[in-house]
Amino acid sequence: GAVVSQHPSWVICKSGTSVKIECRSLDFQATTMFWYRQFPKQSLMLMATSNEGSKATYEQGVEKDKFLINHASLTLSTLTVTSAHPEDSSFYICSSTDDRTSTYEQYFGPGTRLTVT
């Protein structure tokens, strides 16, 4: 099946710094990728939809200047948390659809745990 990887798997950063998280489709091309955020013992909340070669579409309430998304190639999308604060600590998960198959199947990465101190 389609494999999605994320890097890093976990990161600790100081308040005020920026952190970049990568999401890669390993064996397929992905025009569309999605970024989710998951709080402990809670569900996933869609943050934004990332489209290769165009601007990301953000969900209501998500600050686009704080969560910068770049989808520069068909296999890589990045999420940069700018000027991170402790409240940004969370589990960030990306997902992707496979351009070769149906658009209603999303394949999820293993997630990145961000801790801001």
Place this chain on the structure above:
Amino acid sequence: GEDVEQSLFLSVREGDSSVINCTYTDSSSTYLYWYKQEPGAGLQLLTYIFSNMDMKQDQRLTVLLNKKDKHLSLRIADTQTGDSAIYFCAESIDGNKLVFGAGTILRVKS
């Protein structure tokens, strides 16, 4: 707005069947999914069903959909300890934006 609800916890004995229930509010939902999440890991797509279907079976998994009541269930036959995980129900109108439930923790006792 869209909302998906699940029971929070289910405990079963190894070898028994597990049934995880989910209700959703959006009658426009076209795709309904079940995902499995193991500790510290991402989500694994288990199965999905289209809204024009009543049932889908895939090996030990059976999904039942009652569209009238907006109720979705996942039955796992012969539950094993390796099935212990969090199970998320999700719905989508177009297959892009997924709305997830809070997840059901399944604990399998040996």
